[in-house]
Amino acid sequence: MAKKKIDIELYSYGQYTEWDRGSRNLPKIVNITDTIEAEIGTEFGYILKIRKAKGKKLEFRIIHPPFKDDAGVVMPDFMGEYYINSNDYVFFLGDCIWEPLEDKLGEWRLITYLDGQVIADKILKLISKA
Numbered sequence: 001m002a003k004k005k006i007d008i009e010l011y012s013y014g015q016y017t018e019w020d021r022g023s024r025n026l027p028k029i030v031n032i033t034d035t036i037e038a039e040i041g042t043e044f045g046y047i048l049k050i051r052k053a054k055g056k057k058l059e060f061r062i063i064h065p066p067f068k069d070d071a072g073v074v075m076p077d078f079m080g081e082y083y084i085n086s087n088d089y090v091f092f093l094g095d096c097i098w099e100p101l102e103d104k105l106g107e108w109r110l111i112t113y114l115d116g117q118v119i120a121d122k123i124l125k126l127i128s129k130a
Helices: none
Strands: 007-016 029-032 035-038 043-051 057-063 078-083 088-096 106-114 117-128
Touching: 007 088, 007 117, 043 106, 043 117, 057 088, 088 106
Parallel strands: 035 117
Antiparallel strands: 007 029, 007 043, 043 088, 057 078, 057 106, 106 117
């Protein structure tokens, strides 16, 4: 039996509306851009549309500017995984800016893997809103 070809589309990237992580609804795109004028509360990232991959594991990594946690230790990259639960799956990878703003500015590299292979790799640059 022939293997199904997985279809992956980088649907949008840039700045989004605020995302309620407890909701099934994904944020809406505000501005498609690689450079985001950030302020506290700015949501950014990308949306992938993935078809014919039900049951597969997505892994992600967010490489961020070197900001520190409450103990003064530089935070490691953000990493995680999700299992695709439908044959027409939509995935948002991103973050929201919190205080202090200054140490969150710079390049954020967002990478998504499927079965260990890179399927999306995007650098978004956060600058201070004028």
